[in-house]
Amino acid sequence: MPVYDYRCNQCGRRVALFYKTYKDYDEATHTCPNCGSTDLTRLISRVAIARPSRNYENMSSDEMLSVLEGGNPREVGEMMRQLGQDEEGLGDTYKEVTERLLKGESPEKIEQELGPALEADAGGDMGGIGDDL
Numbered sequence: 001m002p003v004y005d006y007r008c009n010q011c012g013r014r015v016a017l018f019y020k021t022y023k024d025y026d027e028a029t030h031t032c033p034n035c036g037s038t039d040l041t042r043l044i045s046r047v048a049i050a051r052p053s054r055n056y057e058n059m060s061s062d063e064m065l066s067v068l069e070g071g072n073p074r075e076v077g078e079m080m081r082q083l084g085q086d087e088e089g090l091g092d093t094y095k096e097v098t099e100r101l102l103k104g105e106s107p108e109k110i111e112q113e114l115g116p117a118l119e120a121d122a123g124g125d126m127g128g129i130g131d132d133l
């Protein structure tokens, strides 16, 4: 579930707004739950992405988040590729997802086809790389 941090310019409080989907977020009027003001400034979430930005050039975490939200497969793939290139043991699934994103395949389709493998990768002990060749 996407969570967005804001600073309210009316009452000065920091507020977190929750949305079910990014579409909801796009369509919503962001309102301070404390005072009802809509004069909110978005704060950058430090947990927008799990890894620091050192690999993806000088991109800020907010820019990365906007790449993910933008849903452009090639952009997301390129970011994953750069973020993953220094990592050992990411697994074949990660690489396949990256390559397919770079080819422009839709993330939904990839997730559908690779869903079980992705879960196995995430839940495994990181030791089973390359045994599906």
Ligand SMILES: [Zn+2]
Pocket: 008, 009, 010, 011, 012, 013, 032, 033, 034, 035, 036, 037
């Ligand atoms: Zn407020």
